[in-house]
Amino acid sequence: MKYITDTDKVLTAAKKYVDAAKLPDENSTDGESFIRRLMRETPDDSRFDLFRDIQSLLDADGRAIALAAIWPFSVTGNMEPCADGYCTKEEIIEWFASCNPEKLMDSINFKLLSRLPDVITVFRGMNGLSIDDLRDLEPADAVSWTINPIVTILHQDDRFGLDAAGNAYKASIKKEDVLAYFCNADMEIVLNPNKLFDIKEINDAEEMLSNGDPLDLVGEQLRWQSEYVNNETYRELFEKLEPLGRVNELIEATMDFEKRKALVKELLGKFL
Incomplete structure (x- = not known):
């Protein structure tokens, strides 16, 4: 077979x-x-x-x-x-x-990976469990990260989510060391954590969004995805996967600084 x-x-x-x-x-x-x-x-x-x-x-x-x-x-x-x-x-x-x-990523995610920069900024939220708990991984052991800092704000109950104190990590990885990319609601990067560099603990969400504003990259990825996926499939996919149904708003916000600033401020106020 x-x-x-x-x-x-x-x-x-x-x-x-x-x-x-x-x-x-x-x-x-x-x-x-x-x-x-x-x-x-x-x-x-x-x-x-x-x-x-x-x-x-x-x-x-x-x-x-x-x-x-x-x-x-x-x-x-x-x-x-x-x-x-x-x-x-x-x-x-x-x-x-x-x-x-x-074959692992499918043709669309494979194309989207090719459009990421040679060095990618990734984020990882602490899920609020004790550091002694097996599931609360240190960055050096975590293979699952995201390119979207807002994911760490929204997903407080899973591997990307911030804990109550807003603790998270930010790091860099070369694209050649990425094992897979899944541009779903989590915008997940599966990587070899041994290849991470510039790892930094972030203690508040505003700091997470500083230094080059990674939402520009998020918006670019979503726009390319809308080009690769027909409109009906695109809408259906994100209605199922995007936790707040805010994808179109996020796309618009990433193209306008004031809209982006207002959206991030709203999300920070609601989820932290």
């Missing part, structure tokens, strides 16, 4: 985690649908175990399909899997690096 070197071994591995009645048809000729269904039918807390077991039986495209189907699902919510103890930072770096990036 396309993308799979040994279907029987893949199904045998899957039976440890998935009810036999839910397994995809072994006679299927559609390798991509087979892999997606296999990962979807696997319980959340076993998906990365299954991926670990079958990755050597998939080619670079197959690994990309499987990883994209499960990232970043976890049973505790929108946390990156290494924060929940499902896998290690080193495993994630190895897994992403072994995938076909265009």
